[in-house]
Amino acid sequence: MPKLNMVQAIQSGLMAEMERDPSVMVLGEDVGREGGVFRATEGLQQRFGPQRAMDTPLAESGIVGLALGLALNRMRPVAEIQFDGFMPPAWDQIISHISRIRTRSRGRFGAPLVIRIPYGGGIHAPEHHSEATEAVLVHTPGIKVVYPSTPYDAKGLLISAIRDPDPVLFLEPKRIYRAVREEVPEEAYTVPIGEARMVREGKDVTVVAWGAMVREAERAAQMAASQSIHVELLDLRTLSPMDDQAFISSVRKTGRVVVVHEAPRTCGLGAEIAARIQEEAILQLQAPVLRVTGFDTVVPLAKLEHHYIPSPERILRGIKQAMAF
Amino acid sequence: MKGLFDPLVLEGVEMLQILHPDGTMDEGLRPKELTDERIQALYREMVFLRLADQRALNLQRQGRMGTYAPFMGQEAAQVGSAAALGEEDWMFPSFRECAAMYMRGAPMGAIFAYWMGNEAGQRFPEGVRVMPISIPVGTHALHAVGFGLAARIRKEPVCTIAYFGDGGSSKGDFHEAMNMAGVLAAPTIFFCQNNQYAISVPRQMQTASRTIAQKALAYGFPGIQVDGNDLVAVYVATRLARERAITGQGPTLIEAVTYRLGPHTTADDPTRYRSEEEVEAWRPLDPLLRLRRHLERCCLWDQEMEDSVQAYAEEKVNRVVQEAESFPEPAPEEMFLHTLEQMPGRLRAQMEDYLAFLKEQEE
Numbered sequence: 001m002p003k004l005n006m007v008q009a010i011q012s013g014l015m016a017e018m019e020r021d022p023s024v025m026v027l028g029e030d031v032g033r034e035g036g037v038f039r040a041t042e043g044l045q046q047r048f049g050p051q052r053a054m055d056t057p058l059a060e061s062g063i064v065g066l067a068l069g070l071a072l073n074r075m076r077p078v079a080e081i082q083f084d085g086f087m088p089p090a091w092d093q094i095i096s097h098i099s100r101i102r103t104r105s106r107g108r109f110g111a112p113l114v115i116r117i118p119y120g121g122g123i124h125a126p127e128h129h130s131e132a133t134e135a136v137l138v139h140t141p142g143i144k145v146v147y148p149s150t151p152y153d154a155k156g157l158l159i160s161a162i163r164d165p166d167p168v169l170f171l172e173p174k175r176i177y178r179a180v181r182e183e184v185p186e187e188a189y190t191v192p193i194g195e196a197r198m199v200r201e202g203k204d205v206t207v208v209a210w211g212a213m214v215r216e217a218e219r220a221a222q223m224a225a226s227q228s229i230h231v232e233l234l235d236l237r238t239l240s241p242m243d244d245q246a247f248i249s250s251v252r253k254t255g256r257v258v259v260v261h262e263a264p265r266t267c268g269l270g271a272e273i274a275a276r277i278q279e280e281a282i283l284q285l286q287a288p289v290l291r292v293t294g295f296d297t298v299v300p301l302a303k304l305e306h307h308y309i310p311s312p313e314r315i316l317r318g319i320k321q322a323m324a325f
Numbered sequence: 326m327k328g329l330f331d332p333l334v335l336e337g338v339e340m341l342q343i344l345h346p347d348g349t350m351d352e353g354l355r356p357k358e359l360t361d362e363r364i365q366a367l368y369r370e371m372v373f374l375r376l377a378d379q380r381a382l383n384l385q386r387q388g389r390m391g392t393y394a395p396f397m398g399q400e401a402a403q404v405g406s407a408a409a410l411g412e413e414d415w416m417f418p419s420f421r422e423c424a425a426m427y428m429r430g431a432p433m434g435a436i437f438a439y440w441m442g443n444e445a446g447q448r449f450p451e452g453v454r455v456m457p458i459s460i461p462v463g464t465h466a467l468h469a470v471g472f473g474l475a476a477r478i479r480k481e482p483v484c485t486i487a488y489f490g491d492g493g494s495s496k497g498d499f500h501e502a503m504n505m506a507g508v509l510a511a512p513t514i515f516f517c518q519n520n521q522y523a524i525s526v527p528r529q530m531q532t533a534s535r536t537i538a539q540k541a542l543a544y545g546f547p548g549i550q551v552d553g554n555d556l557v558a559v560y561v562a563t564r565l566a567r568e569r570a571i572t573g574q575g576p577t578l579i580e581a582v583t584y585r586l587g588p589h590t591t592a593d594d595p596t597r598y599r600s601e602e603e604v605e606a607w608r609p610l611d612p613l614l615r616l617r618r619h620l621e622r623c624c625l626w627d628q629e630m631e632d633s634v635q636a637y638a639e640e641k642v643n644r645v646v647q648e649a650e651s652f653p654e655p656a657p658e659e660m661f662l663h664t665l666e667q668m669p670g671r672l673r674a675q676m677e678d679y680l681a682f683l684k685e686q687e688e
Contacts, residue, residue: 033526058462058463126460300659
């Protein structure tokens with residue numbers, strides 16, 4: 001079995017689905033000839049031609065609106081928005097049309113499309129290349145939101161997303177695109193949308209993370225283990241619909257929980273997770289639900305971004321605060 | 326010279342060229358204020374800017390700068406347009422306009438500091454009429470239109486200029502800006518540097534229009550295509566557009582046809598999407614080369630002058646790097662300070678908690 005990093009796993013997933021289903025296609029800025037600025041669509045245009053691996057003019061709203069039209073007429077488009085910070089122009093099409101066409105047509109039309117977006121900080125990029133905006137995505141009814149954290153999950157979740165009858169926003173943690181390699185089957189396989197992954201079991205405190213924060217939380221969990229704190233780490237993998245039973249049953253066991261996200265704190269997903277926990281497990285809680293997050297500021301540039309993004313040390317501090325309560 | 330626009334606009338495809346690639350000039354079209362001395366001075370700045378751009382690439386490779394978007398090949402478009410502006414005018418740059426920004430008085434050391442990841446570099450000194458770099462492609466022309474309208478409301482003779490590229494002309498906001506500027510007769514220059522590529526996507530895949538300049542016609546104002554590697558043509562077109570703007574005649578679109586000789590950014594490998602032959606074909610059209618040929622032809626250039634220009638450029642670039650690298654490292658508090666004019670209590674609490682964390686880490 002080949003060992004692939006996350007970009008390669010995504011490329012492999014796209015290749016496998018385009019082989020299997022002639023209605024699957026990719027479109028976006030630089031996805032064709034260039035193979036994507038991160039090389040996630042490498043080789044697709046050579047293999048499937050410029051119509052199914054389509055370079056578009058530079059227009060995010062156009063790309064995403066076009067994808068909806070394609071999807072309405074029985075294609076399975078996978079659109080790419082080059083960086084998270086370029087999402088806002090596309091947002092109008094997502095919120096006004098893509099997320100609503102099923103409701104608007106009373107179920108006659110769905111929008112079986114995928115929008116891939118490299119997201120998040122930690123790569124010393126210019127402005128608008130480091131955003132984490134999951135909260136606004138999850139807040140929008142009518143779309144699914146997926147955040148892989150490993151190469152294996154990325155491929156399996158992407159294939160599930162392509163086959164899904166509804167629109168899926170597929171957020172790729174660009175910071176760890178090439179951080180790890182693992183065995184990824186060459187053939188197509190699926191990882192179900194809506195199921196969290198148990199990263200490590202532990203009895204003392206539950207840590208909930210997703211995307212690039214899973215690795216940071218894992219490091220924090222290792223540091224905690226050396227201080228005899230046993231962390232149960234959950235990788236949500238899908239944020240909408242969210243596998244809340246995974247963390248609620250974990251919290252019932254541990255009684256303590258820390259949510260980690262790199263997005264701003266206020267109205268971040270940590271708040272939603274905390275709400276669900278108190279709705280279903282308030283009597284099992286031995287400490288308030290704590291959050292380790294980015295700040296309520298614009299993501300800073302390279303000189304400061306390491307202060308902004310939660311580090312293993314900050315997560316460990318959160319874990320210890322939960323334990324000390 | 327006013328009539329200059331008309332045939333170009335109507336046919337929409339003819340490109341204004343005044344300084345030809347062989348260095349000869351249509352003297353009849355040369356504005357008086359563009360004296361030999363002025364041209365020599367602009368050449369000197371272009372040499373400095375070329376060198377600064379190369380130094381930025383080197384700094385990035387040495388890990389001393391972050392991702393950087395070089396402008397090599399586009400010096401005439403940027404220097405010519407910036408030089409034609411009036412003192413009161415305001416510039417709205419995109420991310421590849423370091424040369425134009427510098428010409429408007431933005432300190433190059435600050436610009437470099439910004440590309441080194443220090444936001445302090447984006448706050449230019451008072452009096453420098455340059456907005457911070459806008460990264461989302463084609464979105465900021467609207468701001469130039471609004472800014473210009475505000476000036477008109479107050480009857481100030483101010484023109485605004487928005488820089489963008491061929492890729493930017495595909496964005497909805499660009500068309501909204503053009504349409505509004507046309508309707509409102511905004512004192513705005515839309516300055517497109519058509520450098521032939523939006524990362525990997527060539528100009529002919531960006532728009533089916535024969536030119537970008539002709540897009541202005543649909544919005545009811547003149548568009549003009551100029552040879553973007555011709556300092557004089559760019560200067561003349563911008564000056565005319567500015568005159569239109571400040572005399573209430575409304576906006577103008579200028580398409581400066583040029584070529585990005587370098588990569589899109591330091592993260593880009595252009596060999597994946599264009600041939601070396603193509604790049605080689607553009608090299609003889611290099612704007613610096615053309616200007617030097619002209620100066621040589623007019624006996625305004627000799628080796629001695631070139632040596633002194635090079636010495637000026639090198640000394641200045643060294644100073645710029647030193648200045649950029651001596652920008653103080655930003656303290657973590659910096660991240661919180663500029664979110665709102667007054668920091669809300671909740672944000673202050675986040676800042677204080679983080680500073681406490683840093684202190685704990687030290688212990």
